[in-house]
Amino acid sequence: MRDPGVPYNGAMPRLVRYRKESASSYAEGVFATLELLAARARAVERVLLSSRGDANEGVAKIRAACARIGVPTDVDDRTLERLTPRESHLAIGVFRKYEMELDAAADHLVLVSPSDMGNLGTIARASVAFGVRDLALVRPAADAFDPRTVRASMGALFRTSFEYFDSFAAYADRFARPVYAFMTDGTARIDRARFAAPCALVFGNESSGLPLVFRELGTSIAIPQSDAVDSLSLPAAVAVALYERARQRAEEVLR
Numbered sequence: 301m302r303d304p305g306v307p308y309n310g311a312m313p314r315l316v317r318y319r320k321e322s323a324s325s326y327a328e329g330v331f332a333t334l335e336l337l338a339a340r341a342r343a344v345e346r347v348l349l350s351s352r353g354d355a356n357e358g359v360a361k362i363r364a365a366c367a368r369i370g371v372p373t374d375v376d377d378r379t380l381e382r383l384t385p386r387e388s389h390l391a392i393g394v395f396r397k398y399e400m401e402l403d404a405a406a407d408h409l410v411l412v413s414p415s416d417m418g419n420l421g422t423i424a425r426a427s428v429a430f431g432v433r434d435l436a437l438v439r440p441a442a443d444a445f446d447p448r449t450v451r452a453s454m455g456a457l458f459r460t461s462f463e464y465f466d467s468f469a470a471y472a473d474r475f476a477r478p479v480y481a482f483m484t485d486g487t488a489r490i491d492r493a494r495f496a497a498p499c500a501l502v503f504g505n506e507s508s509g510l511p512l513v514f515r516e517l518g519t520s521i522a523i524p525q526s527d528a529v530d531s532l533s534l535p536a537a538v539a540v541a542l543y544e545r546a547r548q549r550a551e552e553v554l555r
């Protein structure tokens with residue numbers, strides 16, 4: 301283990317801008333780095349700090365956390381600027397990508413071909429907020445480890461488990477459970493549906509939604525809305541569904 305609390309100035313691999321095939325990724329910003337250290341400490345390789353952060357309370361917490369778990373820190377303005385030239389971060393956490401498996405006993409949020417990294421990060425944050433921490437991502441799908449996803453999640457991504465599947469059928473073969481497919485023309489209103497546990501809450505692509513075949517795979521659910529817009533955004537629709545699922549779980553506990 302590295303000496304805790306000692307800034308690292310030895311030979312480490314030169315960091316480059318993130319690519320999907322990279323073995324490591326970055327948590328950009330103080331809050332996301334703190335979440336990384338709290339939730340996925342074993343994956344952290346090092347933390348880069350800005351010389352501007354000496355008086356920052358969050359940076360002090362990062363230094364303390366790194367000292368506690370033996371993660372090297374390095375004040376390196378040049379690398380920070382090179383990795384995120386349009387940003388002004390006080391910290392970046394460098395971490396190895398890791399593998400996870402979904403919890404078979406938990407509810408799953410299933411995203412079929414989500415394409416936007418920012419949306420995926422926002423959804424991950426809502427998932428953690430409402431207690432559904434297992435995400436199934438059906439390819440083609442946005443890269444959950446992309447720094448844009450991590451940043452949009454404010455680090456909440458590190459508190460989720462996610463797996464990629466080549467098709468929804470591949471997911472369903474592993475996890476036999478009630479399927480609730482959210483569609484603008486769903487046959488059941490969300491406020492009148494009762495979710496069995498554990499279940500799969502399924503959403504489609506941002507632009508096209510779910511194919512009609514999902515009507516035959518489970519219960520199709522609609523979120524009532526006004527005619528002023530054609531549909532909710534994907535993150536908004538997911539947040540509504542997660543809230544309703546959390547509300548029903550709370551009711552079940554009180555019975």
